[in-house]
Amino acid sequence: MRIAVLGLGAVGKGVLRVLAEKPELGLVLTGVADSASGWIDPDGIDPGEVLDRKCTTNRCGTAGLTADDILDAGEFDVLVEVTPTNASTGEPALTYIRRALISGHHVVTSNKGPIAIAHAELEDLAREQGVALRYEATVGGAIPVIHAIRSGLLGNRAHAITGVLNGTCNYILTRMDEEGLTYDQALAEARELGYAEADPTYDVRGIDAAIKLVILANTCWNLGVTLNDVSITGIDCLTVDALRLAADQDCTIRLIAEASPERGQIRVAPRVLPRTHPLVIEGTLNAVTLSMDLAGEVTLMGRGAGSRETASAIVGDLLAIRDRFIECG
Numbered sequence: 309m310r311i312a313v314l315g316l317g318a319v320g321k322g323v324l325r326v327l328a329e330k331p332e333l334g335l336v337l338t339g340v341a342d343s344a345s346g347w348i349d350p351d352g353i354d355p356g357e358v359l360d361r362k363c364t365t366n367r368c369g370t371a372g373l374t375a376d377d378i379l380d381a382g383e384f385d386v387l388v389e390v391t392p393t394n395a396s397t398g399e400p401a402l403t404y405i406r407r408a409l410i411s412g413h414h415v416v417t418s419n420k421g422p423i424a425i426a427h428a429e430l431e432d433l434a435r436e437q438g439v440a441l442r443y444e445a446t447v448g449g450a451i452p453v454i455h456a457i458r459s460g461l462l463g464n465r466a467h468a469i470t471g472v473l474n475g476t477c478n479y480i481l482t483r484m485d486e487e488g489l490t491y492d493q494a495l496a497e498a499r500e501l502g503y504a505e506a507d508p509t510y511d512v513r514g515i516d517a518a519i520k521l522v523i524l525a526n527t528c529w530n531l532g533v534t535l536n537d538v539s540i541t542g543i544d545c546l547t548v549d550a551l552r553l554a555a556d557q558d559c560t561i562r563l564i565a566e567a568s569p570e571r572g573q574i575r576v577a578p579r580v581l582p583r584t585h586p587l588v589i590e591g592t593l594n595a596v597t598l599s600m601d602l603a604g605e606v607t608l609m610g611r612g613a614g615s616r617e618t619a620s621a622i623v624g625d626l627l628a629i630r631d632r633f634i635e636c637g
Contacts, residue, residue, distance in 0.1 A: 309334060309335055309385050309626070309630045310338045310383065310384045310386070311336065311338065311385065311386045311388055311626065312338060312340065312341075312388065313339070313341075313390065314341050314378065314388070314389050314390065314391055314401075314404055315389065316341075316342040316358075316362055316368050318618075319445070319615060319619065320340075320342075320388075321359060321362070322615035323619045323622050324337070324340075324355040324358055324359055325355070325359065325615075325616070326619050326623050327355040328354075328359070330623075333623070333626075333627065334630070335626055335630075336352045337352065337354075338351075338383045338384050339353075339378040339381065339383055340358055340378075341368065341369075341373065341375045341377075341378050342362065345367035345368050345369045345370055345371050345372070346368065346369050346370060346374055347370060348378060348383060349383075375391075375404055379404065379407050382411060386413065386414040386415065386416055386629055387404070387408040387413050387415045388416050388622060389401050389415060389416070389417040389419055390417065390418050390419065390445075391404070391419060392419075393419050393421045395420065395519055395535065396421075397425070398419075398422040398425040398426060399421075401419040401422050405422050405430060406430070406433065409430065409433040409434050409437055409441065410437065412437050412438075414439045414442075414629050415430075415439070415440070415441050416443070416629070417441075417442075417443050417445070417446065418443070418621070418622060419446065420446045420447075420516075420519050420523065421519075423523050424446075424519045424526075424535060425534070427532075428526070428530070428532055439633070440629045440633060442625035442629065443523070443625075444621040444622070444624060444625050445618045445621035445625070446520065446523050447520040447523050447596075448471075448473065448520070448596060448610070448612050449594065449610065449612040449613045449614060449617040449618050449620075449621065450610050450611050450612075450614075450617035450618070450620045450621055451594060451608050451609065451610040451612065451621075453471075453524065453596045453608055454524075454527055456606065457524070457528050461600055461603055463602060464603050465601040465602075466528050466529065466598060466599065466601075467570055467599040467601065468566065468568035468598075469521070469524050469528060469565075469566065470565070470566040470587065470596070470597045471521075471565050471587065471595060471596035472562055472594055472595050472596075473516070473517040473520040473521065473576075473596070474511050474514075474516050474517040474520075474563060474594075474612070475591075475594060475612045476498055476503050476505075476508060476511040476512065476592070477511055477512060477514075477517070477542075477563040478563070478589065478590075478593060478594070479501075479504075479591055480495055480498055480512070480543060481494075481546070481551075481560070481561055481563065481578075482591055483497060483498075484546070484548060484551050485551050485555065485560050485561070488548055488551075488552075489548070490547075490548055491543070491544065491547070491548075495512070503592055512544045513544055514540040514541060514543070514563060514576040514577070515540065515542075517563060517565045518535055518565065518576045519535060521538060521565040521567055521576060522534060522538060522574075524596070525567040525574060529569055533574060537574055539574070539575035539576070539577070540575070540577070541575075541576065541578065542563070542576075546561065550578075554580045559583060560581060560583055560588055561581070562579060562587060562588060562589075563576065564576070564579040564581075564587065568599075586605075586609075592611070592612065592613065593610065593611065593612065594611070594612025595607060595609040
């Protein structure tokens with residue numbers, strides 16, 4: 309199966325490393341582009357060579373060759389769209405994904421922006437063209453929560469989705485709880501370890517978790533909700549005293565994303581939870597509980613971010629497309 313990769317940040321590099329390590333998967337790279345260059349070869353491109361070029365020159369290929377050129381050439385079966393997320397407009401990824409679907413190509417993406425903004429439109433496009441749109445990597449890194457909703461729990465009716473969807477916030481709250489650090493101290497530590505961006509606003513104010521919740525809610529119930537529909541409270545005003553009060557009750561605090569059409573609820577906010585609660589996880593882990601009518605509560609936990617972890621989700625989606633569409637005709 310031929311794939312083209314748009315974006316060579318941490319996730320794109322992670323995907324190429326997997327292709328280099330696992331040629332037996334049969335995923336042939338025929339196009340790749342970063343922000344300054346690109347490479348197209350219908351006979352196949354060595355992903356290791358792309359990574360070497362990127363490391364030594366900061367370019368993956370020929371200067372001036374762009375993502376648009378790769379889309380125009382169309383020398384791929386699946387577009388892997390892993391450019392940086394724009395939560396406000398979804399661009400330019402939204403346009404790339406639209407173009408690929410309209411031209412009859414499957415799409416796999418880790419890009420939260422387009423899926424949160426235009427989920428219904430993109431799903432309709434994929435259906436009309438008879439191709440797949442898969443986005444496991446947009447929520448929870450390596451955790452197969454989208455797969456669980458779409459396939460693993462078929463026949464169930466979902467009552468609610470509840471989860472810890474941001475590793476940065478979870479790390480900060482863990483450190484405040486365990487060591488009595490102030491919010492500022494825990495944030496500084498998270499930055500030093502690379503768990504928090506220089507500008508952590510999207511994480512600590514709950515916006516990142518809310519975007520992921522929108523994706524989960526629309527995947528599960530086709531609600532057509534957007535970020536504007538989510539009630540959001542972050543962790544940036546939490547104090548050590550609040551954690552201490554929770555601890556006095558053998559509880560702690562986690563940033564919880566929750567959606568339930570039955571309760572008319574979609575929100576992200578800090579919540580006091582018993583320490584034995586399945587969503588009281590430590591460090592940068594993520595966890596999601598799906599409350600189903602037949603299966604009951606199903607909790608999935610794992611690494612919610614990281615180059616290799618996100619690449620795992622992308623490769624899983626690619627192989628699912630190969631098995632369903634490519635090999636079966």
